[in-house]
Amino acid sequence: MAKKKTASKKTTKTSARASAPSRKKKTSRKTATKKAATKKKVSRSKGSPPVRKEGKILKKRAKSPTGLSTKDRNKFTISRINELATEVVDSSLAEQDPFMEVPTRAVSNMRFNRAKRILEMGSNTQRRELFNLNQARKFMQTLLLAKGCKDLVEVGKTLSLRGMYYKSLHTIQGTKEKTFDEQSESDTILEDIEVTLATLREDLHVFAKKRGTMVGNITVFDKGDEINCRRMGSGGYAIPSICEPNVIKFGKSEAKFVLHVEKDTVWSRFNEDRFWETHNCILTEGSGQPPRGVRRLLHRLHNELGLPIYCLLDCDPWGHYIYSVIKQGSINLAYESERMAVPEAKYLGIRAVDYERCGLSDDVKIALSDRDRTRAKQIAEYPWFKDRRHWQTEIKKMLGNGFKMEVESLITKDISYVTEEYVPERLRQMDFLD
């Protein structure tokens, strides 16, 4: 335990806080492209259905037992990694082609659970073979990172995604080729390992760069340290990447709801105006597309403390998708939805109608690009938006307007318009989209 503490402290220091508004677009776009890429992968994999089945495929989705102690969880993780490598060794020694079954992380292998109103991962897997020119490198990288994770678990330390990249980065013997060209390569493989082993990233002792901030009427215990979120100054409490109950425990809280805003700049406005104090709430921010830590925290705030979640996001397809991810879970991490999605989250604004309703000036209009339009139509077609009449009108209205708006556009009315009038008004009228 003591060891872990020092590790986490170190990482807190090293990871810089995300700088806000520009970040949002970047991340959300990235998810979109990633999705396209995975889509392609699937169609390719369809051609070669698995031939061998008896006992070679790792047991499916044996969810890591959440209730276990840290020690047992580590044991479990190591046994899973062992299983993976043993398969490879056994089939190699038997002079067979080694392969692993990696669950597909793509739209095709994701279904919307209407009862729970969350995204879930299907049972499709994709075979990753060593003797396939397109997969050989990935195969090697998977084993390399699996080994890295095992090392981490064994010594009981954690590393960031970037740290993991560096840990496994070296030049392949006798060549000039490096094991990884860039961090994004190792990030995807780590996600693959996560789903293949049916473990969580935190169980692999890997965490993402910290992003997201919190402030409000709540006290939390982060690795035993008491943190009073009412006394966080102007910076706020940086939400850690791992927000599991064994790391973050909730203390005393008077808050009645959570207001999640899209990015840092808007959050700062609210914090400076002491919005959380006047309205007795918790104020969070996710620097664009919220990372897992923020989503996990929102999930826990909602489920454990019973706080409703309200989202204040931009009026554009990317803002809509951020809401969708908070509410239903993301396509890429569909297997985590159950632990992260908040199906009851509400969308507070900005609404397409706000241009007229708030009497905004022409200057706040940002013309929709072709990409925006395509994305908006795509989102409207998602099954969890499809049956939402209000959402369909909302997206139609935005497309009809021909422009998008950022939360900051409300500042043109008055510096504190958003905190003093806009949000309180919406809350009072219970005017939000679901």
Next chain:
Amino acid sequence: MSIPSTVPATDKTKQPDRKKKGSTRGSTAEEMASRQREISVSEFFAKNRHLLGFDNPRKAMLTTVKEAVDNALDACEEANILPDLHVEVLQLGETRFRITIRDNGPGIVRKQIENIFGKLLYGSKFHRLKMSRGQQGIGISAAGMYGLMTTGQPVVIVTKTSKRKPSHEVVLKMDTSKNRADVVSETEKASADELFPNGSGTQVSIELEGRYLKGRQSIGEYLEQTAIANPHASITYLSPGNERSDFPRGVQELPPEPSEIKPHPKGIELGTLIQMLERTSSTQLGAFFKNEFCRVGPNVAKEICRRAELTDRTWIKQVEHQDAEKLYEAIQQVKIMSPPTNCLVPIGSKALLAGLLKEVEAEFFTASCRPPTVYRGNPFQIEVGIAYGGSLPGDELARVLRFANRVPLLYQQSACCSFKAAMEASWKNYGLTQSRSSLPSGPLVIMIHMASVWVPFTSESKEAIADYDEIRKEMKLALQECGRKLGTYLRRRMRMKRESQRRDVFARYIGEISRSCEAITGTEAGLVYDALLRRAESKTAEADNVLDDEGRVVDDGGALARDGDVVIRDVSGPMDPDEDLFGNSDASPPKKKNAARALKKRAVSKPRKSGK
């Protein structure tokens, strides 16, 4: 053949005169008659020497060598002697050369020397239908004439007919007006005997004005190509720069002697038929057809006569002009068997490969020999050989080597039927690049040979084969046959390359994988590594096993391996055993590294059938 023995009565040289003297226009028939006289053939060709290939000094030199070499090879083959030729070009002045060609043939009987070297249109080959290099007996006399005209020097001939007889040296000067040669001097020269170690032979020396350039269309290239098409000949060449080139013998056997055939009825024209009717010694039509033509039996003869409303008993003397015309038409209608084709002696795919192998440095060789067919009643046969890869230049258009009856054709490539056929073939199908209406590009040499009793040249200088549909079709078919084999080879080579790249990729990662596995499971990395490497090798086995020790394809599903007409030379390894088969031991060209590095042999682990 239509060489006029006399030219039309209006003498071209006189015409300008007539125009000038506009006033004396009213020449009488008598006056004109006084100016009309016979023109000798030699005079005609002295004026029109471009028709024979003496258009410019450079070409004149080549034509001279070509005519002499053709004659020498023909003579040797007819006398059943393996030809040993010696060609020497000596530079006397800036534009003056002496060309000497010596063979080990049967020699020439003294009294024929003047006729052969001094008379145009004198020869043994015009009046028969037999496959030979020369056709009409113009060549060497024309060369002598050209020499005399440009330098004033006579032709010197040294010949020896047998061991017991002394060598003769004859110096000849052409008399163009009389189409015959005057003997300047004649000596028995015992000292010349050493020129003919085998006891017989002929040497011709012609002094002429010329220009010597190396490279394309040079004497060197001509001899090189001659060596390809005549692997049974050994040629030595001494160039003006005093560089000696040897073209050694590739096969030790003479090609079989071609037989002579009678004309085929479908191959003659009306005029020829009338002429034959006049000259024949037969008295009745039936006998005439049977004796003068090939493939005409009693029944066919009867059928022809019946259709012409005559009988096979009709007396030849009674056949009138219109009867002849009817006969001619009847011949076209009657079904007659194709002419015999055993009169053709193709080079043969084995010898052709031997020729290519010793003169072209490539990696893949194949040859294809079409069955004989007929154009205009003349039997002919097409052979094609191609060589690919090796040290041939890869960024140029393919080189087409054209041959007719074993004689290389160097000029007028684009007018030649074979060139058109090579252009028309769709080489893209065989893995080569080819732009529209051009030759394919790549390291490729295409050799096309036409063997026929009568090769239809476009002109007397024998530079291009006329474009008959039948001929072009045969050429295309042969080219396609070779192309398919090349395609198979190239595709496989690509596959091998891909496989060996694949293996490299796998091998690169196997080390990492086995070490990771050891770290996780504790299984010794070496064990996993070896097992995976074995697996990778068998997965990509096609990268090995493709060439056996002899550089031959052992495994491609069998086709190329069993094909006797394909030779694949492993350029990095030892020479092909076929080299020895063809008796060529001293000609192994320097080994080259090249594009075929992908073919590098690896240790053969396990023989394996190819995947596709």
